[in-house]
Amino acid sequence: MALTRTKNEVVLLIPPEASSFAEELINENGYIITSNNGSLNTVNCTYCKTGKLVLRKNQLNGNQFLGCSHYPACNRTYNNIDILFDNIVCPHCNSGFMTKRRGKFGNFLGCTNYPDCRKTIDLK
Numbered sequence: 001m002a003l004t005r006t007k008n009e010v011v012l013l014i015p016p017e018a019s020s021f022a023e024e025l026i027n028e029n030g031y032i033i034t035s036n037n038g039s040l041n042t043v044n045c046t047y048c049k050t051g052k053l054v055l056r057k058n059q060l061n062g063n064q065f066l067g068c069s070h071y072p073a074c075n076r077t078y079n080n081i082d083i084l085f086d087n088i089v090c091p092h093c094n095s096g097f098m099t100k101r102r103g104k105f106g107n108f109l110g111c112t113n114y115p116d117c118r119k120t121i122d123l124k
Contacts, residue, residue: 043087045069046095047076055081078112092119 043066045051051070056077058065064081068074080099088098088109096113098121109121 043084045074045076046089046097048074053078053083055084080112083112090117090119093117 043053045053045068048068048070051068051074053066054069056065056067057063063079066078066081066083068076078097080097082099083097086099090096090098090111090113093111093113093116096111096117098109098119099112100123101108101110107123109123111117111119
């Protein structure tokens with residue numbers, strides 16, 4: 001079990017089989033529970049090739065984003081956190097991820113490296 005805190009948030013990391021102490025903390029303090037069902041999906045950073053994408057929070061507006069674990073050496077970020085769940089690497093540039101986008105002709109997958117990479121996959 002690990003407990004960490006930041007300016008406005010407390011994070012409690014516990015294994016799937018929680019101890020009685022962890023259950024007390026959860027039940028008596030009304031924490032918001034987020035579970036990954038025992039599986040942590042790690043995605044490699046396609047920019048530096050050695051870091052992992054981790055969930056971070058913008059200090060100004062509280063929005064979540066993905067950033068490389070090797071920050072500040074690698075400052076690659078992604079606004080779309082769905083990459084953690086649908087980590088489809090772009091087949092054209094091999095350094096971006098394909099994310100769902102909406103255009104005037106319907107939904108499609110587009111590379112996160114746009115406009116440098118214009119690879120798209122139609123979802124019709």
